[in-house]
Amino acid sequence: MKVKLHGTRGSYPVSTAQNQKYGGNTPCVEVTEGRQRIIMDAGTGILGIDFGAYQDSDRIDIFLTHLHMDHIQGLAFCKPLFNPNQKIVIWGPADSEESLKTRLNRFLSPPLFPIPLRDIPSQLEICEMPNQAVEVGPFRILSEYISHPGPTLGYRVESGGKVLTYMPDHEPTIGRQGLYPEDEWVSGFDLAANADLLIHDSQYDAGEYQQKFGWGHSSLDMAVEYAERTGVKKLVLFHHDPNHSDAQLDEMFRAIVQNRSLDFSVEMAVQGAEIAV
Amino acid sequence: MPSNAIQMILSRQLADSLSVPVFLVDPEGNLLFYNVPAEAILGQKFEDTGPMPVGDWGTNFFPFDEDGTPIPPEGLPLVQTIHTQVPAHRTFWIKSLSGDSINISVSSIPLIGRDGDFCGAMAIFWNNKRNL
Ligand SMILES: [Zn+2]
Ligand SMILES: [Zn+2]
Numbered sequence: 001m002k003v004k005l006h007g008t009r010g011s012y013p014v015s016t017a018q019n020q021k022y023g024g025n026t027p028c029v030e031v032t033e034g035r036q037r038i039i040m041d042a043g044t045g046i047l048g049i050d051f052g053a054y055q056d057s058d059r060i061d062i063f064l065t066h067l068h069m070d071h072i073q074g075l076a077f078c079k080p081l082f083n084p085n086q087k088i089v090i091w092g093p094a095d096s097e098e099s100l101k102t103r104l105n106r107f108l109s110p111p112l113f114p115i116p117l118r119d120i121p122s123q124l125e126i127c128e129m130p131n132q133a134v135e136v137g138p139f140r141i142l143s144e145y146i147s148h149p150g151p152t153l154g155y156r157v158e159s160g161g162k163v164l165t166y167m168p169d170h171e172p173t174i175g176r177q178g179l180y181p182e183d184e185w186v187s188g189f190d191l192a193a194n195a196d197l198l199i200h201d202s203q204y205d206a207g208e209y210q211q212k213f214g215w216g217h218s219s220l221d222m223a224v225e226y227a228e229r230t231g232v233k234k235l236v237l238f239h240h241d242p243n244h245s246d247a248q249l250d251e252m253f254r255a256i257v258q259n260r261s262l263d264f265s266v267e268m269a270v271q272g273a274e275i276a277v
Numbered sequence: 278m279p280s281n282a283i284q285m286i287l288s289r290q291l292a293d294s295l296s297v298p299v300f301l302v303d304p305e306g307n308l309l310f311y312n313v314p315a316e317a318i319l320g321q322k323f324e325d326t327g328p329m330p331v332g333d334w335g336t337n338f339f340p341f342d343e344d345g346t347p348i349p350p351e352g353l354p355l356v357q358t359i360h361t362q363v364p365a366h367r368t369f370w371i372k373s374l375s376g377d378s379i380n381i382s383v384s385s386i387p388l389i390g391r392d393g394d395f396c397g398a399m400a401i402f403w404n405n406k407r408n409l
Contacts, residue, residue, distance in 0.1 A: 093391075094391060095391050096392075096393065131392070131394075144280070144283070145283040145390070145391065147283060147286065147287060151391050174287075174290055176293070180289070182278075182327075184278045184279065184281050185281060185289060186280070187283060189280045190279065
Protein backbone atom coordinates (compact mmCIF):
# COMPACT_ATOMS: atom_id res chain seq x y z
CA MET A 1 0.00 0.00 0.00
CA LYS A 2 0.96 3.60 -0.50
CA VAL A 3 -0.43 6.06 1.97
CA LYS A 4 -0.48 9.73 1.03
CA LEU A 5 -1.26 12.36 3.64
CA HIS A 6 -3.26 15.12 1.98
CA GLY A 7 -4.41 16.77 5.20
CA THR A 8 -2.83 16.42 8.65
CA ARG A 9 -4.30 19.33 10.62
CA GLY A 10 -7.04 18.93 13.19
CA SER A 11 -10.06 21.11 13.98
CA TYR A 12 -9.80 23.73 11.21
CA PRO A 13 -7.52 24.50 8.27
CA VAL A 14 -4.67 26.96 8.68
CA SER A 15 -2.60 28.82 6.15
CA THR A 16 0.18 30.92 7.57
CA ALA A 17 3.90 31.10 6.99
CA GLN A 18 4.32 29.26 10.30
CA ASN A 19 2.34 26.20 9.17
CA GLN A 20 3.94 25.35 5.86
CA LYS A 21 6.13 22.45 6.97
CA TYR A 22 3.42 20.21 8.41
CA GLY A 23 0.62 21.66 6.32
CA GLY A 24 -2.70 23.30 7.01
CA ASN A 25 -5.33 21.06 5.41
CA THR A 26 -7.69 19.04 7.60
CA PRO A 27 -7.67 15.21 7.58
CA CYS A 28 -7.64 13.25 4.36
CA VAL A 29 -5.50 10.23 3.56
CA GLU A 30 -5.33 8.53 0.17
CA VAL A 31 -4.51 4.83 0.22
CA THR A 32 -3.49 3.13 -3.01
CA GLU A 33 -2.58 -0.41 -3.97
CA GLY A 34 -1.46 -0.62 -7.57
CA ARG A 35 -4.11 1.31 -9.47
CA GLN A 36 -6.79 0.93 -6.81
CA ARG A 37 -7.64 3.59 -4.29
CA ILE A 38 -9.65 4.35 -1.18
CA ILE A 39 -9.83 7.63 0.72
CA MET A 40 -9.96 8.08 4.47
CA ASP A 41 -11.87 11.20 5.57
CA ALA A 42 -12.82 14.22 3.50
CA GLY A 43 -11.25 17.20 5.21
CA THR A 44 -9.89 20.01 3.07
CA GLY A 45 -6.99 17.71 2.20
CA ILE A 46 -9.30 15.85 -0.22
CA LEU A 47 -9.09 18.86 -2.55
CA GLY A 48 -5.45 17.93 -3.18
CA ILE A 49 -6.26 14.51 -4.60
CA ASP A 50 -5.76 14.06 -8.32
CA PHE A 51 -8.96 12.20 -9.13
CA GLY A 52 -8.05 12.00 -12.80
CA ALA A 53 -4.89 10.03 -12.12
CA TYR A 54 -4.45 6.25 -12.35
CA GLN A 55 -7.61 4.49 -11.16
CA ASP A 56 -8.86 1.13 -12.30
CA SER A 57 -12.17 1.27 -10.54
CA ASP A 58 -14.98 3.42 -11.84
CA ARG A 59 -16.01 4.32 -8.32
CA ILE A 60 -14.53 6.34 -5.50
CA ASP A 61 -14.84 5.01 -1.95
CA ILE A 62 -14.52 7.51 0.88
CA PHE A 63 -14.42 6.24 4.48
CA LEU A 64 -15.41 8.88 7.04
CA THR A 65 -14.36 8.36 10.64
CA HIS A 66 -17.02 10.76 11.88
CA LEU A 67 -18.88 13.88 10.87
CA HIS A 68 -16.96 16.57 12.73
CA MET A 69 -16.48 19.45 10.34
CA ASP A 70 -12.73 19.02 9.92
CA HIS A 71 -13.35 15.53 8.48
CA ILE A 72 -16.06 16.43 5.93
CA GLN A 73 -15.24 20.02 5.08
CA GLY A 74 -13.66 19.18 1.72
CA LEU A 75 -16.51 16.95 0.59
CA ALA A 76 -18.71 19.71 -0.70
CA PHE A 77 -16.02 21.01 -3.03
CA CYS A 78 -14.72 17.67 -4.20
CA LYS A 79 -14.96 17.77 -8.03
CA PRO A 80 -16.08 14.15 -8.66
CA LEU A 81 -19.27 14.90 -6.73
CA PHE A 82 -20.37 17.06 -9.64
CA ASN A 83 -19.66 14.53 -12.38
CA PRO A 84 -22.90 12.71 -13.30
CA ASN A 85 -20.92 9.69 -14.57
CA GLN A 86 -18.99 9.24 -11.36
CA LYS A 87 -19.96 6.60 -8.83
CA ILE A 88 -19.09 7.61 -5.28
CA VAL A 89 -19.62 5.57 -2.13
CA ILE A 90 -19.35 7.37 1.18
CA TRP A 91 -18.97 5.09 4.18
CA GLY A 92 -19.31 6.26 7.77
CA PRO A 93 -20.56 5.56 11.29
CA ALA A 94 -24.13 4.57 12.04
CA ASP A 95 -25.99 6.36 14.81
CA SER A 96 -28.99 5.12 16.75
CA GLU A 97 -31.33 7.99 15.86
CA GLU A 98 -30.58 9.30 12.38
CA SER A 99 -29.15 7.72 9.26
CA LEU A 100 -25.72 8.71 7.98
CA LYS A 101 -27.43 10.25 4.96
CA THR A 102 -29.68 12.45 7.10
CA ARG A 103 -26.74 13.62 9.19
CA LEU A 104 -24.57 14.35 6.14
CA ASN A 105 -27.47 16.20 4.56
CA ARG A 106 -27.40 18.71 7.42
CA PHE A 107 -24.07 19.90 6.09
CA LEU A 108 -24.62 19.29 2.39
CA SER A 109 -27.73 21.43 2.08
CA PRO A 110 -28.73 25.12 2.27
CA PRO A 111 -27.97 27.36 4.03
CA LEU A 112 -24.57 25.79 4.75
CA PHE A 113 -24.13 24.61 1.17
CA PRO A 114 -26.14 25.78 -1.86
CA ILE A 115 -27.04 22.32 -3.21
CA PRO A 116 -29.00 19.74 -1.24
CA LEU A 117 -27.54 16.25 -1.14
CA ARG A 118 -30.28 14.84 -3.41
CA ASP A 119 -29.32 17.27 -6.20
CA ILE A 120 -25.63 16.41 -6.23
CA PRO A 121 -25.06 15.21 -9.80
CA SER A 122 -22.77 12.21 -9.18
CA GLN A 123 -24.11 8.70 -8.54
CA LEU A 124 -23.77 8.97 -4.81
CA GLU A 125 -24.32 6.11 -2.41
CA ILE A 126 -24.11 6.58 1.35
CA CYS A 127 -23.48 3.47 3.43
CA GLU A 128 -23.22 2.93 7.15
CA MET A 129 -20.26 0.73 8.04
CA PRO A 130 -21.46 -2.78 8.90
CA ASN A 131 -20.09 -4.85 11.77
CA GLN A 132 -18.08 -7.02 9.42
CA ALA A 133 -15.31 -6.24 6.97
CA VAL A 134 -16.01 -4.30 3.78
CA GLU A 135 -14.08 -5.33 0.66
CA VAL A 136 -13.18 -2.73 -1.93
CA GLY A 137 -10.84 -3.97 -4.68
CA PRO A 138 -7.76 -5.33 -2.91
CA PHE A 139 -8.67 -3.64 0.37
CA ARG A 140 -10.37 -5.23 3.33
CA ILE A 141 -11.65 -2.54 5.69
CA LEU A 142 -12.69 -3.13 9.28
CA SER A 143 -14.08 -0.54 11.66
CA GLU A 144 -15.00 -0.14 15.30
CA TYR A 145 -16.39 2.67 17.39
CA ILE A 146 -13.61 4.32 19.36
CA SER A 147 -13.46 6.85 22.15
CA HIS A 148 -14.26 10.34 20.77
CA PRO A 149 -17.37 12.53 21.15
CA GLY A 150 -20.22 11.45 18.85
CA PRO A 151 -20.25 8.22 16.83
CA THR A 152 -16.65 7.85 15.66
CA LEU A 153 -14.98 4.97 13.87
CA GLY A 154 -11.39 3.86 13.74
CA TYR A 155 -10.39 1.91 10.62
CA ARG A 156 -8.11 -1.02 9.91
CA VAL A 157 -7.22 -1.38 6.23
CA GLU A 158 -5.63 -4.64 5.13
CA SER A 159 -4.12 -5.17 1.71
CA GLY A 160 -1.22 -7.18 0.31
CA GLY A 161 -0.54 -8.69 3.73
CA LYS A 162 -0.01 -5.24 5.28
CA VAL A 163 -2.10 -3.26 7.73
CA LEU A 164 -2.84 0.45 8.04
CA THR A 165 -4.76 1.66 11.08
CA TYR A 166 -6.34 5.11 10.91
CA MET A 167 -7.48 6.83 14.12
CA PRO A 168 -7.23 10.56 13.52
CA ASP A 169 -9.48 11.54 16.45
CA HIS A 170 -9.07 9.33 19.50
CA GLU A 171 -8.77 9.78 23.25
CA PRO A 172 -8.23 6.16 24.34
CA THR A 173 -8.55 6.98 28.03
CA ILE A 174 -10.16 10.09 29.42
CA GLY A 175 -8.04 11.91 31.97
CA ARG A 176 -6.61 8.65 33.26
CA GLN A 177 -2.92 8.01 33.76
CA GLY A 178 -2.08 5.31 31.24
CA LEU A 179 -4.04 2.66 29.40
CA TYR A 180 -5.81 -0.18 31.21
CA PRO A 181 -3.51 -3.18 31.71
CA GLU A 182 -5.88 -5.59 29.94
CA ASP A 183 -5.88 -5.30 26.14
CA GLU A 184 -9.61 -5.87 25.83
CA TRP A 185 -10.21 -2.66 27.80
CA VAL A 186 -8.19 -0.51 25.40
CA SER A 187 -10.34 1.44 22.92
CA GLY A 188 -9.78 0.19 19.36
CA PHE A 189 -7.14 -2.32 20.40
CA ASP A 190 -8.08 -4.95 17.80
CA LEU A 191 -7.97 -2.37 15.02
CA ALA A 192 -4.45 -1.28 15.82
CA ALA A 193 -2.92 -4.57 16.98
CA ASN A 194 0.38 -5.21 15.16
CA ALA A 195 -0.39 -2.73 12.39
CA ASP A 196 2.41 -1.88 9.99
CA LEU A 197 1.37 1.76 10.15
CA LEU A 198 -0.76 3.55 12.73
CA ILE A 199 -1.93 7.07 11.96
CA HIS A 200 -3.03 8.43 15.34
CA ASP A 201 -4.34 11.59 16.93
CA SER A 202 -1.67 13.65 18.73
CA GLN A 203 -3.27 17.06 19.03
CA TYR A 204 -1.82 18.19 22.35
CA ASP A 205 1.36 18.24 24.34
CA ALA A 206 1.17 16.65 27.79
CA GLY A 207 0.50 19.99 29.54
CA GLU A 208 -2.30 20.98 27.17
CA TYR A 209 -3.97 17.61 27.59
CA GLN A 210 -4.34 18.27 31.33
CA GLN A 211 -6.76 21.08 30.38
CA LYS A 212 -8.58 19.08 27.69
CA PHE A 213 -9.86 15.89 29.32
CA GLY A 214 -12.81 14.54 27.37
CA TRP A 215 -12.30 16.71 24.29
CA GLY A 216 -11.66 13.52 22.34
CA HIS A 217 -7.99 13.95 21.48
CA SER A 218 -4.66 12.51 22.58
CA SER A 219 -1.36 14.01 23.52
CA LEU A 220 1.79 12.86 21.73
CA ASP A 221 2.67 10.81 24.82
CA MET A 222 -0.70 9.05 24.72
CA ALA A 223 -0.28 8.24 21.03
CA VAL A 224 3.19 6.80 21.67
CA GLU A 225 1.91 4.74 24.61
CA TYR A 226 -0.97 3.48 22.46
CA ALA A 227 1.40 2.50 19.64
CA GLU A 228 3.72 0.75 22.06
CA ARG A 229 0.85 -1.16 23.59
CA THR A 230 -0.71 -2.26 20.31
CA GLY A 231 2.65 -3.37 18.91
CA VAL A 232 2.61 -1.33 15.72
CA LYS A 233 5.67 -1.06 13.50
CA LYS A 234 5.35 2.61 12.66
CA LEU A 235 3.46 5.52 14.21
CA VAL A 236 2.56 8.71 12.40
CA LEU A 237 1.51 11.53 14.74
CA PHE A 238 -1.51 13.18 13.15
CA HIS A 239 -4.25 15.81 13.64
CA HIS A 240 -1.94 18.67 14.60
CA ASP A 241 -3.50 21.45 16.61
CA PRO A 242 -4.10 24.50 14.39
CA ASN A 243 -2.58 26.69 17.10
CA HIS A 244 0.76 24.91 16.88
CA SER A 245 3.36 26.42 14.58
CA ASP A 246 5.93 24.33 12.73
CA ALA A 247 8.52 25.34 15.32
CA GLN A 248 6.27 24.20 18.18
CA LEU A 249 5.54 20.89 16.45
CA ASP A 250 9.28 20.36 15.89
CA GLU A 251 9.87 20.94 19.57
CA MET A 252 6.99 18.68 20.66
CA PHE A 253 8.37 15.91 18.48
CA ARG A 254 11.90 16.37 19.78
CA ALA A 255 10.62 16.19 23.36
CA ILE A 256 8.67 13.01 22.73
CA VAL A 257 11.47 11.02 21.11
CA GLN A 258 14.45 12.18 23.14
CA ASN A 259 15.74 9.82 25.80
CA ARG A 260 13.22 7.19 24.81
CA SER A 261 13.98 3.92 23.15
CA LEU A 262 11.08 2.68 21.08
CA ASP A 263 10.89 -0.52 19.12
CA PHE A 264 8.87 1.13 16.37
CA SER A 265 9.52 4.18 14.24
CA VAL A 266 7.65 7.40 14.86
CA GLU A 267 7.28 10.52 12.79
CA MET A 268 5.15 13.61 12.52
CA ALA A 269 2.52 13.68 9.79
CA VAL A 270 3.56 16.04 7.02
CA GLN A 271 1.03 17.15 4.43
CA GLY A 272 2.02 15.70 1.06
CA ALA A 273 4.13 12.89 2.52
CA GLU A 274 3.81 9.47 0.96
CA ILE A 275 4.48 6.43 3.11
CA ALA A 276 5.04 2.96 1.70
CA VAL A 277 3.47 0.21 3.81
CA MET B 278 -9.89 -12.29 24.34
CA PRO B 279 -11.71 -9.95 21.93
CA SER B 280 -11.90 -6.25 22.75
CA ASN B 281 -14.86 -4.99 24.72
CA ALA B 282 -17.37 -2.71 23.04
CA ILE B 283 -16.59 0.98 23.39
CA GLN B 284 -19.73 1.43 25.55
CA MET B 285 -18.28 -1.08 28.01
CA ILE B 286 -14.83 0.54 27.98
CA LEU B 287 -16.32 3.98 28.64
CA SER B 288 -18.54 2.51 31.39
CA ARG B 289 -15.44 1.18 33.10
CA GLN B 290 -13.88 4.61 32.91
CA LEU B 291 -17.03 6.08 34.46
CA ALA B 292 -17.07 3.40 37.17
CA ASP B 293 -13.43 4.12 37.92
CA SER B 294 -14.31 7.71 38.70
CA LEU B 295 -17.27 6.98 41.03
CA SER B 296 -17.37 6.41 44.77
CA VAL B 297 -20.38 4.07 44.61
CA PRO B 298 -19.88 0.37 43.86
CA VAL B 299 -20.37 -0.40 40.16
CA PHE B 300 -20.51 -3.79 38.45
CA LEU B 301 -20.25 -4.39 34.70
CA VAL B 302 -21.35 -7.64 33.11
CA ASP B 303 -21.37 -8.96 29.56
CA PRO B 304 -24.46 -10.45 27.83
CA GLU B 305 -23.63 -13.89 29.27
CA GLY B 306 -23.58 -12.51 32.80
CA ASN B 307 -19.82 -12.70 33.26
CA LEU B 308 -18.63 -10.00 35.60
CA LEU B 309 -16.22 -8.07 33.39
CA PHE B 310 -15.29 -5.35 35.85
CA TYR B 311 -16.03 -3.98 39.30
CA ASN B 312 -14.61 -0.79 40.72
CA VAL B 313 -12.73 -0.29 43.99
CA PRO B 314 -15.86 0.50 46.08
CA ALA B 315 -17.39 -2.76 44.75
CA GLU B 316 -14.38 -4.74 45.92
CA ALA B 317 -15.57 -4.22 49.50
CA ILE B 318 -18.86 -5.94 48.64
CA LEU B 319 -17.31 -8.90 46.84
CA GLY B 320 -14.45 -9.18 49.30
CA GLN B 321 -12.07 -9.53 46.37
CA LYS B 322 -9.98 -7.26 44.21
CA PHE B 323 -10.51 -6.98 40.46
CA GLU B 324 -6.74 -6.98 40.09
CA ASP B 325 -6.65 -10.45 41.67
CA THR B 326 -9.75 -12.04 40.17
CA GLY B 327 -10.12 -10.51 36.72
CA PRO B 328 -13.48 -11.31 35.09
CA MET B 329 -15.72 -13.87 36.87
CA PRO B 330 -18.53 -16.15 35.66
CA VAL B 331 -22.00 -15.42 37.06
CA GLY B 332 -22.02 -18.53 39.26
CA ASP B 333 -19.02 -17.14 41.14
CA TRP B 334 -19.88 -13.51 41.67
CA GLY B 335 -23.67 -13.88 42.08
CA THR B 336 -23.36 -15.69 45.40
CA ASN B 337 -20.16 -14.11 46.70
CA PHE B 338 -21.92 -11.43 48.70
CA PHE B 339 -24.64 -13.71 50.10
CA PRO B 340 -27.73 -11.80 48.98
CA PHE B 341 -30.93 -12.54 50.91
CA ASP B 342 -34.44 -11.11 51.12
CA GLU B 343 -36.57 -9.71 53.99
CA ASP B 344 -37.29 -13.23 55.28
CA GLY B 345 -33.65 -14.23 55.26
CA THR B 346 -34.10 -16.47 52.21
CA PRO B 347 -31.01 -16.50 49.96
CA ILE B 348 -31.58 -14.84 46.59
CA PRO B 349 -30.35 -16.97 43.68
CA PRO B 350 -28.42 -15.24 40.87
CA GLU B 351 -31.54 -15.03 38.68
CA GLY B 352 -33.22 -12.90 41.38
CA LEU B 353 -30.54 -10.24 41.18
CA PRO B 354 -31.33 -7.08 39.14
CA LEU B 355 -28.12 -7.34 37.13
CA VAL B 356 -28.86 -10.91 36.08
CA GLN B 357 -32.47 -9.95 35.26
CA THR B 358 -31.27 -7.11 33.05
CA ILE B 359 -29.00 -9.52 31.23
CA HIS B 360 -32.00 -11.75 30.47
CA THR B 361 -34.58 -9.08 29.70
CA GLN B 362 -32.39 -6.23 28.42
CA VAL B 363 -34.48 -3.78 30.46
CA PRO B 364 -33.59 -1.88 33.65
CA ALA B 365 -34.20 -3.61 36.99
CA HIS B 366 -34.18 -2.56 40.63
CA ARG B 367 -34.40 -4.39 43.94
CA THR B 368 -33.75 -3.72 47.61
CA PHE B 369 -32.35 -6.63 49.59
CA TRP B 370 -29.74 -7.61 52.15
CA ILE B 371 -26.18 -8.74 51.85
CA LYS B 372 -23.65 -10.00 54.37
CA SER B 373 -20.59 -7.84 54.79
CA LEU B 374 -17.18 -9.43 55.25
CA SER B 375 -17.43 -8.72 58.96
CA GLY B 376 -20.70 -10.64 59.10
CA ASP B 377 -23.03 -7.63 59.41
CA SER B 378 -26.23 -7.54 57.38
CA ILE B 379 -26.41 -4.52 55.11
CA ASN B 380 -29.56 -3.30 53.44
CA ILE B 381 -28.78 -2.28 49.86
CA SER B 382 -30.61 -1.21 46.72
CA VAL B 383 -29.34 -2.24 43.34
CA SER B 384 -30.23 -0.55 40.04
CA SER B 385 -29.11 -2.04 36.79
CA ILE B 386 -29.34 -0.69 33.26
CA PRO B 387 -28.77 -2.37 29.91
CA LEU B 388 -25.89 -1.06 27.79
CA ILE B 389 -27.13 -0.86 24.22
CA GLY B 390 -24.80 0.61 21.62
CA ARG B 391 -25.53 3.00 18.79
CA ASP B 392 -25.91 0.07 16.45
CA GLY B 393 -28.60 -1.35 18.75
CA ASP B 394 -26.35 -4.15 19.97
CA PHE B 395 -26.80 -5.21 23.57
CA CYS B 396 -23.30 -5.35 24.99
CA GLY B 397 -24.04 -5.99 28.67
CA ALA B 398 -25.29 -4.21 31.77
CA MET B 399 -24.13 -1.89 34.51
CA ALA B 400 -25.36 -1.91 38.11
CA ILE B 401 -24.80 0.40 41.04
CA PHE B 402 -25.14 -0.89 44.60
CA TRP B 403 -26.47 1.63 47.09
CA ASN B 404 -25.98 1.15 50.82
CA ASN B 405 -29.28 2.36 52.28
CA LYS B 406 -27.60 3.48 55.48
CA ARG B 407 -25.46 5.85 53.52
CA ASN B 408 -27.81 8.83 53.41
CA LEU B 409 -30.32 7.96 56.10
ZN1 LIG C 1 -10.80 15.99 13.88
ZN1 LIG D 1 -13.54 14.88 15.89
